[in-house]
Amino acid sequence: MARTVNRISRFNITSLALGLAFLYLPIVILVIYSFNASRLVTVWGGWSLRWYHEFFNDRAMLDAAWMSLRVGAVSATLATLLGTLAAVGLARGERFKGRALFSGMLYSPLVMPEVISGLSLLLLFVALDAERGFWTVTVAHTTLTMCFVTVVVQSRLTSLDRCLEEAAMDLGCDPVRAFLFATLPLIVPAIAAGWMLAFTLSLDDVVIASFTTGPGSATLPIRIYSEVRLGVKPEINAICTMVIALIAVLIVVASFASKLSSARGESAAPL
């Protein structure tokens, strides 16, 4: 086994290195330059935490970051609630009329170009005369991310044995309690993974946010985008590094959660 690996490893390692470099080199450079002491982005001036310090004194940037975190948390929570309900409806509900249409419409944000989603939401908010700001972005992000939660939770639900809920009912649970006691504990990791996915998506969305936000309530990506148009400040690198760190942590936690979820369900699989 080890010999086989050795024999093919030179080619494999080269291609792996090239692939990873292609994907991650720009990010690595960004992270390194976020610790640059120089004012010029492209000139290395030694190690420093100056730009991190700068960010924490930049009122507008901090507001945008706070806005993004709030939008992310609220929209991810709403999306998780709605998405889980939709997943339960699709995976557990009887074959109701219009089920195919419902599931098609549910998943359409996955393939819909964001510009179109954003524009249509903007038109809606204008027609409703809604004041654009925190809530419009939150609603927009909820509609964007809900389908991702549904995908994650539904795939978990369909892999669960329906007999578990029946067994719970047989042992004295009404249908609601059967769901709470027998199903929910097994899909909690998937729900958590869905929440984190939704939060991450909301955190890095520019297009829909820029359509649906209003004056004075820019999210972090919008803020960064507008700053960059005036020229890249090293401060941006520092912010981006922190966002990358946050997202990396969330993704690792989410993948552990879903792994835990499927490991738990193994014994529930049909024999």
Next chain:
Amino acid sequence: MAEELAKIETAAESVGPAPSPAAADMPLLRIEEVGKKFGSFRAVDRLSLDIRAGEFFALLGPSGCGKTTLLRMLAGFETPDEGRILLDGKDIAQVLPHERPVNMMFQNYALFPHLPVRDNIAFGLKRAGMARADIATRVAEMVSLVKLDGLEKRKPDQLSGGQKQRVALARSLARRPQVLLLDEPLAALDKKLRESTQAELMDLQRRLGTTFIIVTHDQEEAMTMAGRIGVMDAGRLEQVGPPRELYEAPHSRWVAEFVGDVNLFDGEVSSRDNNRLTIATRDAGTITVAQPRQPVTKTIVSVAIRPEKVKMSRRGPVSDAGTSHAINRLEGVVTEVSYLGGLTTYKVKLESGAVARSSMANTARLDIDAYSAGQRVVAWFTPDDCVVLEQ
């Protein structure tokens, strides 16, 4: 073990529902004209059945015959389209599963993977609002009843198949249901384990006195365990009776063929006297059979003989003044010999081209009684061993 059981039995008597006065002649469970359709497919077709308290009843049938649907209607997971299901005289057809004094053991056990053995068994007791101390006592009883001592803290995925089966059994018995439904409870176990578990299930049922209804497609399993068997096909009960009756006195061709092996010869009744019928068959000549208790009314009938009742010899049965005139003789050539250890089955090609099957117990270690392919033999059987089937 015995002590525990005694405790459970006395406890069951004290908390169990008192038998109503009418219960003496009323069956515990009465299924009346129950029907269930899925789309245009009739899964259960106006089926009626009575099950007495304390019975071990098996529903036997090929897959898709509706036996599982019937069981699920008893558990409440399916609602009948028509008919009534009376438990202790009360119609429970529309009652939800959690409100029925009936529990089910699932085919794949359906253990809650996130709960340890102890909490799996306690699940139904907690939902019933039992006091914490009582739950602990009951769980301990159940654990020793199904011999799971020491495994209380294990999660289901740390258990073997046989252990999971025991947990499922303990969980479904913990609430002391009036009726326990078992859906193919042994299908996932290997053969040796299945045999010992069959014996344990029977023992348990006898001691607890709970009514067991088991669904199976395995006729040996049904015959070993059940006091009565209902054979189902296409949503209907073909025949209900004790195992021996199903095997020795099937009502129809279908039952005769489904339960065990059988030789069937179609023919026409050519003469009848007091206790003998003569039937002219196309494949096996004239066969004399004993007149069944229910007089045969049709003339086109089938004669069924179980293979082990067909004896073989080189020259036919030894002549015996009293019975020889009535013995049926079929002459032919052995075409196939299958040695199965305890018995050997033979296929004998008759002159008409039809094949008769015979199986003989290998009562001696040396093969003095064996026949080989190509040998001319006489296969013979008595009129009393034949069953006349009108349908």
